[in-house]
Amino acid sequence: MEQVRILVVEDDKQTGSEIQARLINLGYDVPIVVNNGEDAIVTVARIHPQVVIMDISLKGEMTGIEAAEQIRQQYGIPVIYLTAHSDDATVKAAVTTEPFGYLIKPVLEQALVTAIRMALYKYKLDQDLRESEKRYREFFKTSMDCVYITTYDGRSVDFNDAAIDLFGYSDRKELLSIPISSLYADPADKETHIQSICGSEDVLEYPVDLRRKDGTTFHALVTSVVRKDDNGVVIGFLGTVRDITDKIITRDRIDCLLKKQEEQLKVINKSPAIAFLWKAEENWPVEMVTDNITQFGYVPDDLLSGKVIFSSIIHSDDINRIADEVAYNSSHSINDFTQEYRIIGKDGSLHWVKDYTHIRHDETGTITHYEGIILDISEQKHAQDALRDIETQNRERLEDAAKTFGDGVCQ
Secondary structure (H helix, E strand, O other): OOOOEEEEEOOOHHHHHHHHHHHHHOOOEOOOEEOOHHHHHHHHHHHOOOEEEEEOOOOOOOOHHHHHHHHHHHHOOOEEEEEOOOOHHHHHHHHOOOOOEEEEOOOOHHHHHHHHHHHHHHHHHHHHHHHHHHHHHHHHHHOOOEEEEEEOOOOEEEEOHHHHHHHOOOOHHHHHOOOHHHHEOOOHHHHHHHHHHHOOOOOEEEEEEEEOOOOOEEEEEEEEEEEEOOOOOEEEEEEEEEEOOOOOOOHHHHHHHHHHHHHHHHHHHHOOOEEEEEEOOOOOOEEEEOHHHHHHOOOHHHHHOOOOOHHHHEOHHHHHHHHHHHHHHHHOOOOEEEEEEEEEOOOOOEEEEEEEEEEEEOOOOOEEEEEEEEEEOHHHHHHHHHHHHHHHHHHHHHHHHHHHHOOOOOO
C-alpha cells in the first residue's frame, strides 16, 4: 500500500517535531515541518501531500485558516486543523474553509490516527461523488449520440441536445411533440423495431432509416433496451441513436460501437445516480425515473403510477425546507441548485441524498418541470457525523483539562 504523505504546518518547533516523529512512527511519510502559511502553500506544490495538518493560529502575516483556504482552492487537498482553542469564533472561521477534521492540543495518538483516516475516507467519498455527478450529468447533456427515453405507445419522455441537432428541430419542446412514428422514414418500421426490442433480453442494436424535420432521411444505428414495470410489462424504451450515413464501418468498428453503447445504457440504469423528471405541480408528480430507483426499494411504476407520491418519501423533518427552497429558487430564477435531504426507503430505511436540480421552462418562460439527479450520500453523512463526534470528544477533554488545571491550556 502506498505510504500516505503528510505535511505538518506548526509554528511551535517542539510541537511540530513531536507530531512529525509520532506520525513517522505510525508509518506515515512526513518529510518536512513548516512554520508559516506562505511556506505551507509553496511546500504543498513541491511535495504533493495527501493530507495537511495545519495549526490554525500561525504566527506571521497569514493565518492557518487563510493558508488552508488557498490550499483548498488551488490543490483540493484535505486539511485537518490543529488548535489549542475550541471557541465558537475560531470554529466558525475555520468552517468556511471546509476542513476535513480538527485536532485539539495536546494531540492524542488515537485521535490523530482517526482524524487522518476519516479525512482520507471523506476526501475519497467527495471525489467519487463529484466524479459520479459530473459523469452522469454530462453524459446525457453532452453525448454526441442522440439519447432518448420514450413510452411504449410512442410518446417521447426526453431527448438530449444531440437529438435536436440530429433530427433538425428547433428545440426540445418541438421534438418532444412529434410522434415517434414520424421519425421513421417508413412508419411501419416502428412496429417491427418495437417487436425486435421486446423480443430481446439484452440491449438490441437495430439499423433503420430515420427522417429529419426537413424530410431528408439518414441511416441510423439505434441501440435500445426496454423499460418494464414491477409486473414485467413493457412501459417504454431507452437508448441511443447514431447517424451512420456515408460511413464505412468494419465489423471490428461495429463491435466497438455496440460495446460503447451498451456501456452508456448501463450507466443510465445501473449507476448510483437516479434521474428524475418531476412535473411542476403540487407534490411534484414523477413523469420519468430511471430503473435504479430500486436501490431505495421502489420500482419505477410505484412513482409513475402515482401509487407512491414523491413528496411522501421525503422525511417529514425535511419536506417543508425542501418545498421552501424549491419555491424560492423557482421565484428567483435560480435554474440550477442542489439540495440535501432524507428519503425514506420502501422498507422504512433512511437515505441521505444530494439532489442536483435543473428547472425547465416552456417558450413563455413558465416552469413546466424539474429535472433532477439524486445521489445517495449516506456514507458521506455518516463520516461527517463521526468527525463531529471526535471533535466533541476533544472539546470535552479540553474543557475537563481547563477545569482541572485552572486557566492553563496545554500548547
